[in-house]
Amino acid sequence: MLGINRGRAQPRANRSWPFAGMDLADSKRKSNIVGKILFVVTLTTLCIILLQQSSSFSSSTAFSHREPGVTHVLVTGGAGYIGSHAALRLLNDYYRVTIVDNLSRGNLGAVKILQGLYPDPGRLQFIYADLGDAKAVNKIFAENAFDAVIHFAAVAYVGESTLEPLRYYHNITANTLTVLEAMAAHRVKTLIYSSTCATYGEPEKMPITEDTPQVPINPYGKAKKMAEDIILDFSRNSDMAVMILRYFNVIGSDPGGRLGEAPRPELREHGRISGACFDAAAGTISGLKVKGTDYNTPDGTCVRDYIDVTDLVDAHVKALAKAMPRKVGIYNVGTGKDQ
Numbered sequence: 001m002l003g004i005n006r007g008r009a010q011p012r013a014n015r016s017w018p019f020a021g022m023d024l025a026d027s028k029r030k031s032n033i034v035g036k037i038l039f040v041v042t043l044t045t046l047c048i049i050l051l052q053q054s055s056s057f058s059s060s061t062a063f064s065h066r067e068p069g070v071t072h073v074l075v076t077g078g079a080g081y082i083g084s085h086a087a088l089r090l091l092n093d094y095y096r097v098t099i100v101d102n103l104s105r106g107n108l109g110a111v112k113i114l115q116g117l118y119p120d121p122g123r124l125q126f127i128y129a130d131l132g133d134a135k136a137v138n139k140i141f142a143e144n145a146f147d148a149v150i151h152f153a154a155v156a157y158v159g160e161s162t163l164e165p166l167r168y169y170h171n172i173t174a175n176t177l178t179v180l181e182a183m184a185a186h187r188v189k190t191l192i193y194s195s196t197c198a199t200y201g202e203p204e205k206m207p208i209t210e211d212t213p214q215v216p217i218n219p220y221g222k223a224k225k226m227a228e229d230i231i232l233d234f235s236r237n238s239d240m241a242v243m244i245l246r247y248f249n250v251i252g253s254d255p256g257g258r259l260g261e262a263p264r265p266e267l268r269e270h271g272r273i274s275g276a277c278f279d280a281a282a283g284t285i286s287g288l289k290v291k292g293t294d295y296n297t298p299d300g301t302c303v304r305d306y307i308d309v310t311d312l313v314d315a316h317v318k319a320l321a322k323a324m325p326r327k328v329g330i331y332n333v334g335t336g337k338d339q
Contacts, residue, residue: 062122063098063144070147070190070320072096074140076131076179077153079106081261082194082309084114085254086150089313091118098144102130105155107262117258131175134182141186148190148323150316151179154224158198161220172223173230180234190241190323191231192316197248197305197332199225210246210330232328241323245315247333252308303338311335 063072073090077083078099084107090097091114099111111126118124129136131153154172155161161168176193183191198221199214216222228244235242253260261275280288293300315333322329 061125063096063125066145066147070095072098072145072147073320074098074100074144074146074149074188076100076149076151077106079103079108079111079126080152081107082250082312083150083152084110084259085309086152086313086316087114087124088117088254088259089310089317091124093317096122097124098140098146099124099126100129100131100140101126101153103128104130109262110259113258131178132170134178137178137182138185141182141188146186146188148192148320149179149183149188150192150194150320151176152194154194156196156220158218158220161218161223165219168219168223169226172220173226176227177230180230183240184234184238189239189325190320192243192245192319192323193228193231194316195228195244195246196221196224197246197334199228199246207336208332210332235328239325241325242328243319243323244328244330245319245333246331247312247315248305248307250309250312251306252310255310305334305336305338307334 066072073095075083075087075090075097078087078097079101083099083101087097087099099114101111114124115126127140129140131137153175155168180191182188197208198218199216200208200212201215201217201221203212203215205212214225214228216225231242231244234240276285276288279285290301292302295302297303312333315331319329319331
């Protein structure tokens with residue numbers, strides 16, 4: 001046993017130098033291998049980063065990034081009568097516009113007309129959504145970089161509001177709260193709120209000014225006033241720029257004939273005087289009915305302050321341009337003339 005051990009010891013001694021050379025070579029090889037591994041890891045990391053950036057760029061749109069100033073406006077109810085005219089004006093003034101509408105009262109045809117007029121990518125997008133769905137609203141705000149909101153979306157027939165008051169409180173008051181919460185969560189600082197003269201009710205003194213007491217007499221006016229109160233309370237503790245526009249009776253259409261009022265057939269009885277006149281002229285209805293004969297007017301019928309929709313839209317766009325942080329502007333919008 002001892003002889004065998006000694007016999008094997010000598011070759012080990014003889015092989016000691018070759019092993020020493022191999023250790024030196026191994027160290028160089030290990031160094032090269034480590035270098036290659038580091039290179040591969042670095043290259044892989046760069047590839048992953050590039051792929052992630054490529055993915056983010058591909059999912060990014062012209063609506064998901066911010067530009068200097070106020071350039072991207074969310075128009076709620078933008079498929080409706082006034083909202084579609086506002087979207088047209090904003091697009092004409094080179095704003096990027098996102099329309100959100102559930103089409104319960106809006107007109108998809110108006111959206112298609114706008115898309116045809118402004119087909120370039122990044123100018124106009126339409127999102128079908130209900131403002132009563134808080135998750136959907138939050139997702140819209142998360143995926144789009146809005147600079148301002150013009151909030152038109154609302155059911156807006158006084159007579160109908162007396163028949164379906166809860167619908168009006170949900171649609172107007174609760175939905176406005178949802179929009180405000182999304183604006184706060186995503187730091188959208190400018191709100192132009194489309195309100196109504198119906199918040200004044202039946203004033204004792206004329207003419208109606210912004211200081212006239214608000215005593216609404218129907219669910220539509222009450223729901224709008226509640227929404228106003230929520231906006232005012234919220235704005236007191238924020239740096240939001242807020243404009244509230246209370247307007248009177250809207251009439252007219254786009255001078256180019258591209259847009260107009262298109263109420264649903266089931267809502268025509270609640271509609272505006274202009275629609276009733278057109279229906280009577282076209283023979284859709286048997287005649288024009290004028291309700292009320294005992295008003296304090298020369299002929300006993302009611303008088304109204306009518307404003308053309310293009311003038312009303314102009315007021316909203318000017319309000320957007322004049323809105324200032326930590327400031328609230330409240331304006332009546334009309335002609336000041338009874339007709």
